[in-house]
């Protein structure tokens with residue numbers, strides 16, 4: 001392709017003319033950042049939720065169960081708008097952000113994390129169920145306490161068992177970041193909307209953004225699929 | 236439910252290591268352990284035998300509190316079994332357990348399996364833990380397998396690693412719950428030999444097994460259980476050649492005809 005552009009510079013102008021003046025890469029970079037921050041956040045929070053759901057303390061179990069069942073059943077758009085209109089505008093939560101753009105980004109990460117964590121938790125919990133009880137019993141028998149048993153024996157095996165399902169959660173998260181557009185975060189979908197309003201080549205605009213998302217999610221899926229095979233626990 | 240009798244006395248002085256007094260346990264309506272009184276002296280090897288469902292595994296599991304009890308007392312080395320928490324974890328580290336299905340940590344190498352408890356429970360130094368793990372693996376004859384994963388080992392090798400893992404905690408007593416019944420016949424002896432050596436070295440052992448050869452050669456005493464009760468206790472010779480109870484006679488006639 002580059003050689004074609006070099007020999008026929010005008011081809012580029014005609015075909016990708018509508019991209020002029022838009023920061024498409026910048027918008028996708030925001031998408032990537034939303035995804036990465038929310039992924040890390042939801043992995044941590046989702047793991048904690050899963051630990052609560054299997055803990056011997058009834059109060060923690062109750063909280064974990066209630067959280068997952070409530071959050072899973074609220075549309076993501078509602079959650080993200082709530083972080084903006086509810087948390088920020090009514091309760092004045094700004095997450096330490098000085099300007100509006102940063103605040104919107106952080107609130108979006110918070111909403112995406114809160115939502116995705118419920119799915120991470122459920123994926124992990126099904127992974128925990130694949131670990132034979134004998135593993136935890138042997139751990140307790142050598143004197144490991146509950147949290148050591150979970151951290152050192154059960155969760156590492158549970159994670160390996162659910163890399164596949166977690167990859168799906170991550171891919172869904174990448175696509176779900178588009179909801180942040182609802183609270184004016186300048187990520188890919190927000191830019192696409194603007195461009196569709198201003199440009200004639202709406203199909204081409206859509207194709208560019210669709211391609212962008214495939215470029216982001218496809219390697220994630222392939223990499224995690226490979227990792228799942230490599231790390232599978234043999235019994 | 237039976238009354239909980241809180242009897243406390245200094246058994247350490249008498250050389251009794253594990254003392255169960257009037258222990259009772261239910262699984263719902265099922266009364267699995269009924270008024271169990273059992274005392275095991277330091278260095279003693281006790282074989283527990285009895286029909287399926289008689290409560291042998293449950294008995295073993297109550298001794299390191301993998302199962303709770305409804306009534307009675309269990310003391311280890313003069314100390315009553317703690318409730319949950321740090322104390323309990325420490326006690327469990329003092330009581331080694333070997334399971335029928337090995338239960339080696341599947342995501343860790345053989346060496347890591349034997350090191351983990353030393354590092355995380357005994358807070359041992361990494362280098363020393365590794366040296367000790369290698370020495371123990373050599374002792375049970377699987378030193379060359381140290382860097383493999385459990386799934387790459389035969390059943391007999393896995394069970395010997397499990398014994399090494401328990402020994403790494405320097406336990407006061409070792410519990411074995413049918414350690415050879417998941418093994419192919421040709422691997423049973425390699426595990427029994429390790430256990431016999433352990434018995435000769437003076438380890439206190441409670442062994443649930445139907446291996447009469449092991450009971451005769453290594454055990455000081457045979458405890459026969461049926462329907463959640465200890466029906467009879469005797470030396471191996473006495474028990475196998477001249478059982479006192481009808482239940483034991485009946486049971487022995489069945490397993491001897493196999």
Ligand SMILES: Nc1ncnc2c1ncn2[C@@H]1O[C@H](COP(=O)(O)OP(=O)(O)OP(=O)(O)O)[C@@H](O)[C@H]1O
Pocket residue numbers: 262265267285286287288289290291292293294
């Ligand atoms: N977690 C449990 N919940 C309910 N019942 C149980 C549980 N564990 C064991 N039991 C029941 O308690 C009884 C005693 O079980 P236990 O495993 O102690 O017997 P056992 O003597 O070890 O038998 P086996 O020789 O088959 O291993 C059995 O009837 C068993 O079904």
Ligand SMILES: [Mg+2]
Pocket residue numbers: 291292293412413
């Ligand atoms: Mg049993």
